[in-house]
Amino acid sequence: MRALVTSSGQRHYLLQQVLDRPGFWSLICYLGAIYYASFILDYRNAEHTRISEHALMPGLVVERFDKDGAVVEYLQGLREQKDHKRSYICQVMKQNGMSCHTQRWWSALKVTNISGTNIYAVLRAPRAVGVEAIVFAVDLHQREAAAMVMAYAAFARQQIYWARDLFFVFVDGGAPGIDAWLSEYHLVRHSALRADRLPEMGGVIIGGVAVKSHTGNSLPHLKLEVNHLNGQLPNLDLLNSMVRIAGSGKFAISPVIYDAPHQEQDGKDSHMLVPLRAMYTQAFIAVVGLHSVMGKYGVQAITVAVPPLNLFPLRKSTRLLEAIARALNNVLERFHQSYFLYILTSPDNFASIAYFMPIIGGLLLPLAIFAYRDWTNLYELVFPRSLLVMHAVGLLSWWLCSTYFSYYTNNPRADVMYMGISTVIPWGLLLPSPVTEIRSLRFFLLLECCLATASVSLVNFSLAVCFALVAVPLMIKCTMDNDSKSRALVRTALVLACHPAGILAVFLSYGRPILGFRKTPVASQDFLISALLRLIKEHLVKNVLHVL
Incomplete structure (x- = not known):
């Protein structure tokens, strides 16, 4: 604390200026963080991507695949054998000399x-002696992609340059x-899934590719x-x-990330759409594709x-x-x-962690300023009882989501709905805090929110930023002192209106169209119901297996 005071024991002049006008300096920090984010996440100001592992030599090999007819044959076979596609795929793989x-x-x-x-088939x-492997995953029900993987597996079987085992996995059921x-490959007991043991396995998976065809x-x-x-x-x-x-001369096909073009199209500059979608999907979308689950096992993978066939040749x-x-x-x-923590601003540009972490610092600094101001004004530090109640409710909610809904419930949809309703209840108000605890409660809330959000940013930066943008102001x-009862009631109503479920419902209805995920917002007459049902479907039911 000596850095905060002078040799005479007085508070430092600059620090005193901040404490005298905390609202002004907090606003400067908040707006400065937003401006810095808009600057650093512009691809024109970001770093250019580069290959750190030179042994990859991407695009330098001579591709020799010439089994176009095999792709067409397998595609036709999958269409004809749609009720017996599993046996058909295994038959083709075995005919080409691979175990299936x-x-x-x-x-x-x-x-x-x-x-x-x-x-799955194994090449x-x-x-080599099979200490490392490469995985190619494809959805069993995507015929074009499955036929392409089958044809490539048949071609790869004839090559002699492989230094790693190749596993071709035809997945039934998506990410689960x-x-x-x-x-089962990593001999890990899954808490939410059960599966047969794999009769044939390999070594450490060096990388994975999930293949699909888009429309x-x-x-x-x-x-x-x-x-x-x-x-x-x-x-x-x-x-x-x-x-x-993809961008080399042999293919000359434009790579697109987050399904967002970063160039100007139709006279509209959409270059900020890439980092915005990157942060949104990182914060709120649990599963993007088959490759998402591979990262759970330390496998570096991309989809x-x-x-489609009508736009690009099969051979290419x-x-x-x-x-x-x-x-x-x-x-x-x-x-x-290379980097594991970054934000893509375009297919060829990125912002590294050293550049984007100051954003969360600027957003959270107002909380630290007001927490320190409250600390200096405290006459007595009292641990508030309502804080224990709120943490107990949070712990109970976590247990219900992780254990009760998974193993003990008999009507999961109804229980999830009841839990959603229970989160709207202001449980902390059921235990009124004495006047002596109010200032201490505010200090603990501001400090805990600041430290918890900073900790989350080390794991999921985008989630912490999205939370801080709304929660900090x-x-x-x-939580400011207010002597007017009418203003206090308005403030309480505002807090209830800004419940996370309500904010997310508004975002799903009006924020997602801005990001280009959906062109029109939800109709006004069914806005709240539709948005909340979409919330439950997308973020509670669809992704429950992977969260657990």
């Missing part, structure tokens, strides 16, 4: 009842399906999906390699969505997959040399 196996999996939770049967490396396969009727582009679970991101070298491969699409596989085969060791304004 099936794996049943099912959910162990009461909150959801899903199951499926995965298929053993002729130049690949989660079940990976848990579109515009110019062909390569769609890259990067986000892993809970805001994690793959190593930047993996993304850079795919961007380099590659190739253009499969050669694109071949180029990615060759780059992963070239890498000398596990990805570690509300926490400061709604």
